[in-house]
Amino acid sequence: xxxxxxxxxxxxxxxxxxxxxxxxxxxxxxxxxxxxxxxxxxxxxxxxxxxxxxxxxxxxxxxxxxxxxxxxxxxxxxxxxxxxxxxxxxxxxxxxxxxxxxxxxxxxxxxxxxxxxxxxxxxxxxxxxxxxxxxxxxxxxxxxxxxxxxxxxxxxxxxxxxxxxxxxxxxxxxxxxxxxxxxxxxxxxxxxxxx
Numbered sequence: 408x409x410x411x412x413x414x415x416x417x418x419x420x421x422x423x424x425x426x427x428x429x430x431x432x433x434x435x436x437x438x439x440x441x442x443x444x445x446x447x448x449x450x451x452x453x454x455x456x457x458x459x460x461x462x463x464x465x466x467x468x469x470x471x472x473x474x475x476x477x478x479x480x481x482x483x484x485x486x487x488x489x490x491x492x493x494x495x496x497x498x499x500x501x502x503x504x505x506x507x508x509x510x511x512x513x514x515x516x517x518x519x520x521x522x523x524x525x526x527x528x529x530x531x532x533x534x535x536x537x538x539x540x541x542x543x544x545x546x547x548x549x550x551x552x553x554x555x556x557x558x559x560x561x562x563x564x565x566x567x568x569x570x571x572x573x574x575x576x577x578x579x580x581x582x583x584x585x586x587x588x589x590x591x592x593x594x595x596x597x598x599x600x601x602x
Contacts, residue, residue, distance in 0.1 A: 415487045419476040419494025423515055424502035427468030428453050435461045445596070449510040451545040454598070466514055469499065473518025481522070485567035492519035496575055500582060511582040513549040516575050520556065524565035527572070531556050543597040546586035553579045 428448035432440040437456050440448050444455035450466035473495045480491035499515040501507040520527045531552045539548035553576040560569035580587075589595035 411483050411487060412490050415476070415480040415483070415491040416494040418479065419491035419496075420498035422472045422476045423495035423498025423500075424504060424509070425468070425472055425498075426502055426505055426509065427472070428465045428510070429505075431461045431464045431468070432456065437461065447510055448505075450514055451598070455596075469510065469514035470518035470521065472499065473515040473520075474522040475518075477519055477522030485523070488523055489567045489571040492523060492571055493574070495519060496578070500578070511549075512575065512579055513553070516553060516572070516579060519575070520560075520568065520572065523571070524560050524563065524568035526563055527556055527560050527565060527568060530559040539598060544590065544595055545598050546583055546595060547590055550580065550583060550587070 426448050428440045428450070432438065432443075432453065435458055437443070437458060440446075440452060440456070444452045446452070450462050450469060453462040453465040456462070473492060476491040476495045477488045481488040496512050496515050496519060498509075500509045500512050502509040517528065517531060520531060534552040534555050535548040538551045539545060542548075553572070557569050557573040557576055560566075560572055586595060
């Protein structure tokens, strides 16, 4: 069992560590995404390039790198899927290829949720879209959505997903400390703003 857990963690990590934002930015001739806007490699910063197709591909890649390892590991049960999901999330945030400096994990969080508790994605989407439509801050929408998801998973009976997303939510909040400070100061960049 330990061998399976280790394989799931390692496989998830390798999947999660693929820097789709950097790959697609270079393929689209946009240079190094880390030198644009916030310097983040995720979809929100990719959108700041003004290239919506590249941002959409980045989002899809970051979601799927969470979903795929979870679905593969789920053949060994929910715990194995959760371990693979944790690995994918850590891989995205701390990719070995980029000196352990990756994204903030929200899209990969969503991908993990898609693999483990698909109905939870609807909850995430409803909260994210509502907050984003009202305030136009991607970070605030993500913080609100990830806060609601663990409770929703628990109420829906996805116990393994509830525990995992609670841990991931804590990490998301830690990774968004600078965003939280900017939100409080009124200086956070809004969705669609080029930078």
